[in-house]
Amino acid sequence: xxxxxxxxxxxxxxxxxxxxxxxxxLPGPVLGLLLLLIVLLARDRFALLxxxxxxxxxxxxxxKGLLVHLSLLFVPAGVGVVQELDLLASHGIAxxxxxxxxxxxxxxxxxxxxxxxxxxLRQQDAR
Amino acid sequence: MKxxxxxxxxxxxxxxxxxxxxxxxxxxxxxxxxxxxRRHPLANPVLHATWIIGAFLLLTGTSYxxxxxxxxxxxxxxxxxxxxxxxxxxxxRKRVVSSIVPMLVALISGSVTAVVSVVLLAEVAGxxxxxxxSLAPKSVTAGVAMGIAESLHADPSLAAVAVILxxxxxxxxxxxxxxxxxxxxxxxxxxxxxxxxxxxGTARAFQVDEIAGVFSGIAMSLNALVTSFLVxxxxxxxxx
Numbered sequence: 001x002x003x004x005x006x007x008x009x010x011x012x013x014x015x016x017x018x019x020x021x022x023x024x025x026l027p028g029p030v031l032g033l034l035l036l037l038i039v040l041l042a043r044d045r046f047a048l049l050x051x052x053x054x055x056x057x058x059x060x061x062x063x064k065g066l067l068v069h070l071s072l073l074f075v076p077a078g079v080g081v082v083q084e085l086d087l088l089a090s091h092g093i094a095x096x097x098x099x100x101x102x103x104x105x106x107x108x109x110x111x112x113x114x115x116x117x118x119x120x121l122r123q124q125d126a127r
Numbered sequence: 128m129k130x131x132x133x134x135x136x137x138x139x140x141x142x143x144x145x146x147x148x149x150x151x152x153x154x155x156x157x158x159x160x161x162x163x164x165r166r167h168p169l170a171n172p173v174l175h176a177t178w179i180i181g182a183f184l185l186l187t188g189t190s191y192x193x194x195x196x197x198x199x200x201x202x203x204x205x206x207x208x209x210x211x212x213x214x215x216x217x218x219x220r221k222r223v224v225s226s227i228v229p230m231l232v233a234l235i236s237g238s239v240t241a242v243v244s245v246v247l248l249a250e251v252a253g254x255x256x257x258x259x260x261s262l263a264p265k266s267v268t269a270g271v272a273m274g275i276a277e278s279l280h281a282d283p284s285l286a287a288v289a290v291i292l293x294x295x296x297x298x299x300x301x302x303x304x305x306x307x308x309x310x311x312x313x314x315x316x317x318x319x320x321x322x323x324x325x326x327x328g329t330a331r332a333f334q335v336d337e338i339a340g341v342f343s344g345i346a347m348s349l350n351a352l353v354t355s356f357l358v359x360x361x362x363x364x365x366x367x
Binding site for chain 2: 005008009011012015016025026027028029030032033034035036037040041059060062063064066067069070071072073074075076077078079080081082083084085087088091094095096097098099100101102103104105106107108109110111112113114115117118121
């Protein structure tokens with residue numbers, strides 16, 4: 001468990017360091033995600049790596065434990081927003097309406113494009 | 128101690144222990160309600176925990192800095208949790224690899240829509256220029272959005288507010304909206320949730336379906352990258 005958490009933190013640390021060092025427009029943890037994915041894929045290829053947290057579902061258990069309450073992790077930042085609601089004072093309603101409409105349009109554009117492309121691909125395969 | 132009955136409160140309210148406990152207990156209750164309503168969209172645990180704690184801080188006159196001294200231990204875990212998304216991604220890699228083309232096309236279409244729609248709507252609503260710029264990156268995680276806002280000389284705090292509001296609204300709207308479109312493909316539904324509503328949308332997607340969660344996490348990560356390039360471009364083209 002500890003070694004698994006350590007591995008997750010190490011991936012994040014390397015991710016943050018690379019992002020800062022190279023000035024990449026990407027959150028450090030996202031690069032960490034990519035690193036951990038590469039480590040997991042490499043483990044399948046090289047049996048040598050299957051030790052410590054990478055054995056017997058160690059990293060899997062730790063990661064799922066972290067993800068079970070993913071919603072909880074947004075609460076402290078959310079409370080910060082409640083404290084800054086006066087920022088919305090002058091244009092509050094307009095901002096909320098704009099954001100709500102935009103999120104609906106974005107959800108629809110994304111889901112419909114995804115479905116359309118995957119249907120076109122399937123038709124092509126069928127031919 | 129005896130001469131001042133408030134000294135215990137003064138001591139506790141300044142210690143991280145109290146606010147960490149409050150965060151966990153309030154979330155545990157809102158999550159229990161969410162479970163009891165079978166994850167009803169309006170019972171979103173982030174939404175309710177946030178306003179309850181916010182109101183509590185207001186009533187007790189506690190500053191956000193004091194609160195955050197305790198809550199930071201929870202907040203810190205956001206980074207590791209993002210890294211941990213690699214595991215469900217790895218376990219579902221076959222489905223992910225076979226959906227790579229629809230994902231990439233939907234990524235472009237979605238991120239362009241996210242930025243263009245908010246900029247155009249904000250202009251139509253007659254919002255001032257600096258507000259429009261602060262809203263533009265609202266579909267990506269707060270850290271990235273604040274960076275983008277800063278580089279445009281907009282207000283990073285307003286950008287963060289827009290990000291959280293977008294995330295919560297997206298997490299509430301996504302399920303009823305998708306049910307209405309009749310789309311049952313959880314890859315597509317999850318991908319849309321992560322793209323439009325970043326981590327809060329991803330947390331919602333994991334509550335609904337694991338595949339949806341995996342695709343949501345991918346969309347969130349890729350969109351952070353695309354939006355960083357897209358917002359400066361869209362702003363030059365669209366903002367007066």
